[in-house]
Amino acid sequence: MSLADLRKDYSLAGLLEKDLARDPFRQFEKWFQEAEAAKIHEPNAMTLATATREGHPSARTVLLKGLDGRGFVFYSNYDSRKGRDLSENPRASLLFPWLALERQVTVEGAIAKLTREESEAYFHSRPRASQLGAWVSQQSAIISGRAVLEDSLKALDKKYAGAEIPLPPNWGGYRVNPETVEFWQGRRSRLHDRLRYRREKSGDWIVERLSP
DSSP states (O other): OOGGGOOOOOOSOOOOGGGSOSSHHHHHHHHHHHHHHTTOSSTTEEEEEEEOTTOOEEEEEEEOOEEETTEEEEEEETTSHHHHHHHHSOEEEEEEEEGGGTEEEEEEEEEEEOOHHHHHHHHTTSOHHHHHHHHHOOTTOOOSOHHHHHHHHHHHHHHTTTSOOOOOTTEEEEEEEEEEEEEEEOOGGGOOEEEEEEEOTTSOEEEEEEOO
């Protein structure tokens, strides 16, 4: 089958300036709640794009774990490929692909690590198995086989039996402080609605309509 034959027209909804919330965080929360109501699988799944100092890009799916007026939060191993990218080039783009609703949201901005206290609070809210997994995984490193992970997990499970698992020194949160947030709504004839919030130097948000 030719990929050119895979075509869908979008007709579920539109997006007008008068319908937007006063800032992108409130608008995102509105759309996120609608994604949850539509029972989209893992609506907090987002593509995180990073680049090295030289501009070599990479992307992967991570989970949004926090949102407030300061930005979008996720957690990771600081020694991973994305962690290395972000230490060299602390900027990122996020993409939420809510395809069932014919929607996507794109976030771009600077990124910074959360405080150790913030990371510890989240780490200890995770299931015990996930806490152990953060210690086991040398994320993005080459390993000889699956047994390396399973053996390490057994050893750590025994080591911390009946005890609190500490936060790994190389694991914690990041916050993307958005400079732009674009809300994309599919429309007929590929004339999609693209409304972008852009933060001015004053800190105020302005809304711009982009051509599809």
